[in-house]
Amino acid sequence: MLSKKTKxxxxxxxxxxxxxxxxxxxxxxxxxxxxxSLKFLESILLSLRKSGFLGSKKGxxxxxxxxxxxxKIKMTSVVRVLEGPIAMVPCVSLNYYEKxxxxxxxxxCSVHALMIQVRxxxxxxxxxxxxxxxxxxxxxxxxx
Amino acid sequence: MLSKKTKxxxxxxxxxxxxxxxxxxxxxxxxxxxxxSLKFLESILLSLRKSGFLGSKKGxxxxxxxxxxxxKIKMTSVVRVLEGPIAMVPCVSLNYYEKxxxxxxxxxCSVHALMIQVRxxxxxxxxxxxxxxxxxxxxxxxxx
DNA sequence: TATAAACCCTATCGGATTAGTAGGTTATTA
DNA sequence: TAATAACCTACTAATCCGATAGGGTTTATA
Numbered sequence: 001m002l003s004k005k006t007k008x009x010x011x012x013x014x015x016x017x018x019x020x021x022x023x024x025x026x027x028x029x030x031x032x033x034x035x036x037s038l039k040f041l042e043s044i045l046l047s048l049r050k051s052g053f054l055g056s057k058k059g060x061x062x063x064x065x066x067x068x069x070x071x072k073i074k075m076t077s078v079v080r081v082l083e084g085p086i087a088m089v090p091c092v093s094l095n096y097y098e099k100x101x102x103x104x105x106x107x108x109c110s111v112h113a114l115m116i117q118v119r120x121x122x123x124x125x126x127x128x129x130x131x132x133x134x135x136x137x138x139x140x141x142x143x144x
Numbered sequence: 145m146l147s148k149k150t151k152x153x154x155x156x157x158x159x160x161x162x163x164x165x166x167x168x169x170x171x172x173x174x175x176x177x178x179x180x181s182l183k184f185l186e187s188i189l190l191s192l193r194k195s196g197f198l199g200s201k202k203g204x205x206x207x208x209x210x211x212x213x214x215x216k217i218k219m220t221s222v223v224r225v226l227e228g229p230i231a232m233v234p235c236v237s238l239n240y241y242e243k244x245x246x247x248x249x250x251x252x253c254s255v256h257a258l259m260i261q262v263r264x265x266x267x268x269x270x271x272x273x274x275x276x277x278x279x280x281x282x283x284x285x286x287x288x
Numbered sequence: 289t290a291t292a293a294a295c296c297c298t299a300t301c302g303g304a305t306t307a308g309t310a311g312g313t314t315a316t317t318a
Numbered sequence: 319t320a321a322t323a324a325c326c327t328a329c330t331a332a333t334c335c336g337a338t339a340g341g342g343t344t345t346a347t348a
Contacts, residue, residue, distance in 0.1 A: 004337095010255050010258070024294095026293090037336080045295090046295080056296090059293065060291095060293045061294085061347090088145060102180065110154065110281055113278070114269075118266055121266060122262055122265060126262070137254055147306070170323070183309065184309090186325080190324080193324095202315045202316055202317095202325080204318065205318090205322085206322075207323075
């Protein structure tokens with residue numbers, strides 16, 4: 001299950017990316033438009049800034065803006081920062097590997113083999129989508 | 145993240161499926177071999193019996209056995225029973241659908257479109273694997 | 289230079305879930 | 319009838335999640 005943090009974070013990034021201009025977007029505007037608790041969203045955007053996805057501008061007229069082009073931001077990296085491992089089991093995670101307490105040998109583990117397949121197919125999907133793609137879906141739907 | 149319940153359940157099913165004979169397998173044997181807490185495993189096997197995957201026999205020489213052929217048991221159904229929804233977000237779940245509180249319209253939701261892709265690719269993998277496949281991995285690895 | 293806008297930071301908290309533990313009951317078979 | 323093994327109920331410790339509270343700091347602009 002995707003946490004709300006991740007879900008809201010993705011929505012917020014897509015919201016910012018779907019803007020034509022490059023002016024900073026206020027947290028309050030995103031919160032209102034996407035029905036997200038303001039305070040909760042604040043903490044999410046903060047962590048997205050700290051992990052290098054967003055820049056910020058303080059004071060009146062400030063807000064958050066994308067640092068990179070939307071086409072360059074793969075959903076794999078977004079999910080990893082917000083949610084953590086993409087794999088469903090730590091022992092098949094590329095970026096957050098952890099050995100299982102049970103399992104003397106991973107080659108003997110039936111779950112391991114299966115979850116590697118799941119991981120790879122998920123990586124394919126997330127790696128094949130960028131923020132640009134998400135923003136396009138959003139804009140397209142709105143213009144209908 | 146896969147819960148331990150699901151992980152252990154899959155392991156146990158693969159263990160039973162990898163047996164040559166069709167004699168009942170004791171919970172204690174599985175627990176010892178797979179390093180699972182006996183009591184926890186008991187509750188897992190019980191729920192697998194109640195959902196129609198396993199049969200049981202009480203008393204001496206009793207235990208659990210598969211009701212269907214391993215080739216007929218897709219991992220999609222196993223995961224659904226043990227873990228619940230396969231989708232990462234309830235609003236794209238086929239079997240456990242639930243509308244999001246936020247999201248006035250799913251067509252406008254950037255997360256929705258992405259998670260449908262993830263769901264479908266995961267379904268492909270889990271639907272393409274049966275208990276027979278998992279048991280084969282296990283037996284192959286053990287004979288090496 | 290005062291004020292309002294907006295980001296920034298820390299702490300806390302209730303509720304839900306998870307992974308187990310404990311202890312007893314029932315059915316089967318040798 | 320004694321041993322075995324599934325079955326059932328209840329409890330618990332720990333963790334995490336989603337949010338809330340309550341401020342502090344910085345900056346633009348009138």
